[in-house]
Amino acid sequence: MITLALAGKPNCGKSTLYRAATMAPAEIANYPFTTIDANRGVAYVRVPCPCTSLAHRCGVCADGIRYIAVHLIDVAGLVPEAHTGKGLGNQFLDHLRQADAIIQVIDASGSTDIEGNPDNPGSHDPLEEIPMLKTEMAMWLFGIIEKHWPKMQRQAQSRSFSIYAGLADILAGLSIQEEHVMEAEREAGIELRLTASGDLIEFSKILMRKAKPMIIAGNKADLASPELLTKVKDSGAILTSGAAELALRTAAASHMIIYHPGDASFSIPDKGKLSDAQKAGLMKMKAYMDAHGGTGVQEIINRAVFELLDMIVLYPVEDETHLTDGQGRVLPDAFLMKKGSTPHDLAYQVHTDIGKGFLYAIDAKTKMRIKESAVLKDGDIIKIVSTAK
Ligand SMILES: Nc1nc2c(ncn2[C@@H]2O[C@H](COP(=O)(O)OP(=O)(O)OP(=O)(O)O)[C@@H](O)[C@H]2O)c(=O)[nH]1
Numbered sequence: 001m002i003t004l005a006l007a008g009k010p011n012c013g014k015s016t017l018y019r020a021a022t023m024a025p026a027e028i029a030n031y032p033f034t035t036i037d038a039n040r041g042v043a044y045v046r047v048p049c050p051c052t053s054l055a056h057r058c059g060v061c062a063d064g065i066r067y068i069a070v071h072l073i074d075v076a077g078l079v080p081e082a083h084t085g086k087g088l089g090n091q092f093l094d095h096l097r098q099a100d101a102i103i104q105v106i107d108a109s110g111s112t113d114i115e116g117n118p119d120n121p122g123s124h125d126p127l128e129e130i131p132m133l134k135t136e137m138a139m140w141l142f143g144i145i146e147k148h149w150p151k152m153q154r155q156a157q158s159r160s161f162s163i164y165a166g167l168a169d170i171l172a173g174l175s176i177q178e179e180h181v182m183e184a185e186r187e188a189g190i191e192l193r194l195t196a197s198g199d200l201i202e203f204s205k206i207l208m209r210k211a212k213p214m215i216i217a218g219n220k221a222d223l224a225s226p227e228l229l230t231k232v233k234d235s236g237a238i239l240t241s242g243a244a245e246l247a248l249r250t251a252a253a254s255h256m257i258i259y260h261p262g263d264a265s266f267s268i269p270d271k272g273k274l275s276d277a278q279k280a281g282l283m284k285m286k287a288y289m290d291a292h293g294g295t296g297v298q299e300i301i302n303r304a305v306f307e308l309l310d311m312i313v314l315y316p317v318e319d320e321t322h323l324t325d326g327q328g329r330v331l332p333d334a335f336l337m338k339k340g341s342t343p344h345d346l347a348y349q350v351h352t353d354i355g356k357g358f359l360y361a362i363d364a365k366t367k368m369r370i371k372e373s374a375v376l377k378d379g380d381i382i383k384i385v386s387t388a389k
């Protein structure tokens with residue numbers, strides 16, 4: 001399963017976003033380093049379910065909305081010089097190893113300093129946080145490379161040793177591949193074999209960018225001034241209000257409102273049941289959502305998966321006429337797979353044995369047989385014919 005991680009300075013709202021997105025418990029408080037041990041949970045991307053264009057609904061989706069699971073990790077806050085041991089040090093950076101992509105959370109309201117200490121809104125520049133995280137992550141990677149470098153350079157004296165494969169091997173746990181190493185070398189304009197470890201910082205930065213693509217959440221947007229909102233938005237960040245999303249999901253869970261995560265707004269089925277304070281709180285959130293088209297929380301998860309990681313959604317079925325599995329369930333599964341995936345890749349994703357016994361595939365929409373090497377499209381419904389059952 002895909003893993004996304006929330007990272008950023010302390011007190012910017014990572015755990016609030018995590019709780020909102022997973023509805024799993026996590027401690028939240030207005031001081032730095034509330035989170036010490038990483039939280040791990042399941043969040044969802046949201047897509048329109050293909051059953052909306054069928055005669056009857058699939059039974060898996062919620063009102064035509066399909067939610068597909070991804071892992072979400074919430075880590076401790078990161079301060080400048082964390083790689084040298086400041087704050088909680090860099091051991092928690094290890095939690096980012098498993099991440100396929102990183103959601104950097106910044107405090108768009110500018111109400112905390114770079115170390116996460118609370119302050120008045122607008123008293124700090126949120127954009128300063130962006131290079132800080134990048135630098136700390138790159139320096140952490142650099143530290144790992146530096147440790148192995150003398151041995152690498154010794155080995156590189158032998159003609160048969162590939163420094164690319166060697167480095168990729170050491171960094172495999174960070175999902176860094178040989179191509180990443182080669183591309184980063186080219187972009188940094190260096191020749192790795194001849195480079196002293198001290199000159200690998202820029203290379204580490206580039207390598208980190210390739211291995212862990214990043215998207216930025218300008219969080220606490222509900223608290224931010226119009227000037228800061230514009231500034232943060234212009235930087236390419238996506239505005240979010242983790243606090244609003246958490247409140248909405250909690251209210252929806254207790255049937256106070258009707259809200260599907262990712263909706264642009266919500267409705268109140270019975271206003272009579274609400275206290276004045278509840279009504280006022282909900283109206284405030286409604287005004288925010290009307291101005292921004294929602295809370296931004298679902299949007300950032302979707303964009304991390306579909307834009308940063310280039311995924312598509314595929315629906316394997318056993319019966320291409322009724323779009324069901326063996327038990328008659330309509331469109332039971334939805335898989336997130338890399339753009340460019342083939343029917344054969346999908347077969348392996350369903351089950352290794354199905355992949356091994358792959359014969360051919362049928363596009364359920366056109367009922368045509370498709371080639372093993374055909375590139376699948378987002379939303380494709382595919383029947384796989386395999387020797388394995
Ligand atoms: N107004 C507003 N407040 C928020 C939002 N998100 C978080 N907060 C508040 O910001 C404070 C910090 O939130 P946390 O989620 O604990 O922040 P964190 O980044 O996990 O902090 P550490 O674990 O200490 O690194 C809390 O008081 C939250 O209620 C938001 O979107 N809007």
Ligand SMILES: [Mg+2]
Pocket residue numbers: 014015016027028034035074075076
């Ligand atoms: Mg936290």
